Amino acid sequence: MTAVAPISAGSNGELIAARGVTKIYTQGKVEVPALRGVDLTVTSGEFVVLAGASGSGKSTLLNLVGALDHPTEGEIFVAGRDVTHLSRSQAAKFRLAELGFVFQAYNLVPVLTCYENAEYTLALAGLPRARRRALVVPLLERVGLGDLLDRKPHELSGGQQQRIAVVRAIASRPALVLADEPTANLDSETSGNLLDLMLELNEEKGTTFVFASHDPDLIARARRVVRLKDGRIDADETR
Amino acid sequence: MWKLAWRQLLRNRARSIITGTAIALAVLLFLMSLALGDGMYGKMMDAAERSAGGGVLIHAEGWWKTRESTRVLLDPAPVAAAAKGAPGVRALSERVVFEAVLTSAANEGFAAATLKGVDPEAEKPFNDLSRFLVKGTYLAGDDARTIVLGKKLTEDLSVDLGDRIVVRFTDAKGEESQALFRLGGVVATGSADIDRTVALVRLKTAMDVTHTDGGVTQIGVLGAKGLALDQLKGSLQRALGDRTQGLELLTWREAMPELVGFIEMDGNMNILFALIIFVVVAFGIANTFLMSVMERVRELGLLSALGVTPRRVGGLVLRETMLLALFAMGLGYALALAAHGYLSTHGLDYAQFIGNDFDVSGVIMDDLVIYTQINAPRWIFTGIAVFAMIVLSALYPAWRATRLDPSQAMRTYE
Ligand SMILES: Nc1ncnc2c1ncn2[C@@H]1O[C@H](COP(=O)(O)OP(=O)(O)O)[C@@H](O)[C@H]1O
Numbered sequence: 307m308t309a310v311a312p313i314s315a316g317s318n319g320e321l322i323a324a325r326g327v328t329k330i331y332t333q334g335k336v337e338v339p340a341l342r343g344v345d346l347t348v349t350s351g352e353f354v355v356l357a358g359a360s361g362s363g364k365s366t367l368l369n370l371v372g373a374l375d376h377p378t379e380g381e382i383f384v385a386g387r388d389v390t391h392l393s394r395s396q397a398a399k400f401r402l403a404e405l406g407f408v409f410q411a412y413n414l415v416p417v418l419t420c421y422e423n424a425e426y427t428l429a430l431a432g433l434p435r436a437r438r439r440a441l442v443v444p445l446l447e448r449v450g451l452g453d454l455l456d457r458k459p460h461e462l463s464g465g466q467q468q469r470i471a472v473v474r475a476i477a478s479r480p481a482l483v484l485a486d487e488p489t490a491n492l493d494s495e496t497s498g499n500l501l502d503l504m505l506e507l508n509e510e511k512g513t514t515f516v517f518a519s520h521d522p523d524l525i526a527r528a529r530r531v532v533r534l535k536d537g538r539i540d541a542d543e544t545r
Numbered sequence: 546m547w548k549l550a551w552r553q554l555l556r557n558r559a560r561s562i563i564t565g566t567a568i569a570l571a572v573l574l575f576l577m578s579l580a581l582g583d584g585m586y587g588k589m590m591d592a593a594e595r596s597a598g599g600g601v602l603i604h605a606e607g608w609w610k611t612r613e614s615t616r617v618l619l620d621p622a623p624v625a626a627a628a629k630g631a632p633g634v635r636a637l638s639e640r641v642v643f644e645a646v647l648t649s650a651a652n653e654g655f656a657a658a659t660l661k662g663v664d665p666e667a668e669k670p671f672n673d674l675s676r677f678l679v680k681g682t683y684l685a686g687d688d689a690r691t692i693v694l695g696k697k698l699t700e701d702l703s704v705d706l707g708d709r710i711v712v713r714f715t716d717a718k719g720e721e722s723q724a725l726f727r728l729g730g731v732v733a734t735g736s737a738d739i740d741r742t743v744a745l746v747r748l749k750t751a752m753d754v755t756h757t758d759g760g761v762t763q764i765g766v767l768g769a770k771g772l773a774l775d776q777l778k779g780s781l782q783r784a785l786g787d788r789t790q791g792l793e794l795l796t797w798r799e800a801m802p803e804l805v806g807f808i809e810m811d812g813n814m815n816i817l818f819a820l821i822i823f824v825v826v827a828f829g830i831a832n833t834f835l836m837s838v839m840e841r842v843r844e845l846g847l848l849s850a851l852g853v854t855p856r857r858v859g860g861l862v863l864r865e866t867m868l869l870a871l872f873a874m875g876l877g878y879a880l881a882l883a884a885h886g887y888l889s890t891h892g893l894d895y896a897q898f899i900g901n902d903f904d905v906s907g908v909i910m911d912d913l914v915i916y917t918q919i920n921a922p923r924w925i926f927t928g929i930a931v932f933a934m935i936v937l938s939a940l941y942p943a944w945r946a947t948r949l950d951p952s953q954a955m956r957t958y959e
């Protein structure tokens with residue numbers, strides 16, 4: 307299955323290649339430009355933080371890269387695939403095969419247990435039960451949730467829920483994990499731990515992360531920071 | 546996906562129970578109206594058959610249509626004997642039937658009636674009117690000229706037991722004729738039609754006074770229980786062979802198509818009524834599931850973001866509906882079977898609902914206690930149709946679920 311295939315990359319090592327990306331939302335008669343001509347290239351194995359004030363366009367950019375929405379203009383290639391012209395169904399299949407997502411909140415399916423949530427995308431991809439267990443349980447143990455496999459999401463803390471989301475996002479060894487303010491609802495210690503976890507996974511397994519945040523503490527710890535301002539890239543620094 | 550659908554139903558337990566109960570009750574009502582309808586149908590058909598004078602009626606050719614007094618079945622004995630020997634024949638009765646005008650020997654006034662000469666013993670399995678005797682005796686005693694009249698008829702003629710009645714008719718030779726009888730008994734069947742027209746005398750006497758020379762007008766034949774009328778008719782035709790020359794054999798359904806139509810229409814009304822219940826329930830279901838989709842915009846959006854295709858998101862909603870439908874319908878069928886278990890033996894007395902003045906053009910119903918009957922193919926077809934209807938009603942909510950925009954669903958507004 308593609309879901310566990312080795313990380314696939316674009317022809318020249320570019321995992322994300324976005325050119326001239328513009329997104330204009332229309333609310334009734336009002337046009338809200340959320341992105342105005344963004345160019346961004348991310349190579350495989352990077353850990354990138356999208357920084358910027360609230361409303362600067364971070365979520366919009368992540369959604370476009372994640373094929374959750376179509377840009378108004380411009381083109382985006384992810385893992386060598388043009389994601390700007392996918393149908394809903396193609397986009398869903400693409401996400402399942404290539405991407406992992408962690409959102410700010412509501413990451414888990416309420417009626418599934420901790421373990422079932424973590425293995426959800428693997429089950430969707432059709433992996434046999436034993437194989438899913440072998441992949442997911444060590445990861446859950448790794449993030450300190452080994453004892454809580456059968457809990458329901460509402461019985462877990464916010465930090466625990468986000469860790470399950472991270473496990474789910476990386477379990478299928480996707481080319482790219484997109485995380486939209488995954489720590490926004492956590493206290494600083496918990497969010498620090500979650501960031502540590504993602505950095506470790508990035509280094510150990512080479513998973514590429516693109517991470518949106520406006521938390522200065524977290525931004526300070528990233529190697530590459532792309533700053534957005536009013537829908538444009540204001541700065542792109544690698545430290 | 547089934548697991549998810551199942552848990553989803555359990556999560557919204559209250560709603561699932563309410564919707565499920567509505568489905569189960571609608572199924573129960575629907576099946577019971579079918580079972581009662583079938584019971585009622587069977588009962589009415591049965592009553593109609595007996596009131597008509599048998600499942601198959603044998604006359605001289607053309608009598609049924611024309612009612613001409615001269616069309617007499619001469620020499621009935623060999624016909625009756627052959628018919629009696631036909632397979633599937635349960636009972637047989639010979640009758641003489643003449644349209645007549647009655648007057649009282651003492652009073653003014655007259656009334657039209659149907660003069661029937663019958664053998665009370667032979668009539669027992671048919672429409673045994675002795676059950677409804679309210680006065681006097683039922684063609685018993687020494688007097689060959691005893692007559693039994695319907696209650697309305699005695700009122701119209703202002704006659705009482707022992708009074709003399711003059712009966713005028715066109716006899717079997719086509720001559721105007723008359724005969725004198727003495728009122729020996731009065732019947733009140735509850736059917737106005739019958740009580741106003743029935744005039745019964747002994748078969749032998751009737752044959753004499755109408756000059757049939759030993760002939761009769763009608764031989765009524767009852768088939769074994771459950772034997773189809775056409776089969777009974779076929780059996781009689783084979784048994785009679787050449788004797789059918791100059792005779793007509795009519796099933797009562799052929800003889801009285803309007804009555805059949807009426808009874809069947811009654812059954813269709815029942816189904817129509819139940820159908821309306823179902824359309825209402827279907828709208829309720831559509832609404833419930835639409836609500837449940839709208840409440841879960843985020844959750845379904847999450848599934849989509851994780852890579853569940855729109856088809857499968859819609860499929861999830863349909864699965865929830867199907868699971869609920871299956872359980873609720875199972876419950877509905879179980880309840881219906883339980884109700885049937887009771888009503889098929891104890892019966893349901895319709896008289897409580899519609900009173901006793903139930904009268905279908907001359908059909909006598911002894912009572913209105915209906916015993917439910919299960920028509921298996923109809924129950925199965927109903928199940929499939931109801932299931933299909935529920936799934937159909939969930940199509941729109943499911944379609945809405947496929948249209949959810951994952952980027953909007955997952956947005957968090959600060
Ligand atoms: N569905 C939408 N309709 C209209 N405007 C939107 C919509 N989504 C986002 N926006 C606007 O687009 C801009 C960028 O939003 P967003 O990408 O959510 O920023 P961020 O994630 O950096 O806070 C904001 O001005 C926001 O109000």
Ligand SMILES: [Mg+2]
Nearest residue numbers: 364365366487
């Ligand atoms: Mg945002």
